[in-house]
Amino acid sequence: MLRIGRTEFGSQAALNLLSANGLVDLETVFDCGEVIPCRHQVKGVAVATLRDGDRPVRVFIKKQWRRSRLIPRLPDLRFGKAFSSYPLCEWRGLLRFRRLGLDTAEPLALFRHRWHPCRAAVVTG
Numbered sequence: 001m002l003r004i005g006r007t008e009f010g011s012q013a014a015l016n017l018l019s020a021n022g023l024v025d026l027e028t029v030f031d032c033g034e035v036i037p038c039r040h041q042v043k044g045v046a047v048a049t050l051r052d053g054d055r056p057v058r059v060f061i062k063k064q065w066r067r068s069r070l071i072p073r074l075p076d077l078r079f080g081k082a083f084s085s086y087p088l089c090e091w092r093g094l095l096r097f098r099r100l101g102l103d104t105a106e107p108l109a110l111f112r113h114r115w116h117p118c119r120a121a122v123v124t125g
Contacts, residue, residue: 005031006026006111006112007026007109007110009108010107010108010109014123014125017115018109021050026111029063029111029123030121032046032060032061032093033046034047036049045060045062045063046061046063047059059125060123062087062090062121062124063121064086064119065118065119065122085112087120087121087122088110089114091107094107107124109123110122
């Protein structure tokens with residue numbers, strides 16, 4: 001796993017793929033992709049097709065721009081998720097499942113905002 005500033009990449013290949021397609025910061029990630037209609041108002045999912053050489057790669061971008069609860073639930077406090085963004089929790093969960101050997105979506109990158117702790121996006125493949 002690579003970390004560059006507030007961005008974490010799942011591998012060097014993920015860093016190369018995203019940077020070759022111009023997805024290097026949170027703002028470009030938020031503007032990328034075709035949004036899938038969703039019932040959640042604070043989250044959004046977009047699908048984008050990136051180019052890896054001459055091969056198309058389909059990625060999913062899960063976005064969040066605020067926390068939905070002012071007062072966290074007890075389980076969120078208990079398990080340390082109370083003040084984390086949903087993309088950060090998903091990123092940690094995907095990494096844990098991968099370490100256990102389970103077949104999950106490939107975590108490509110986690111983008112976080114520098115000053116706003118609940119504005120983030122996770123990119124999966």
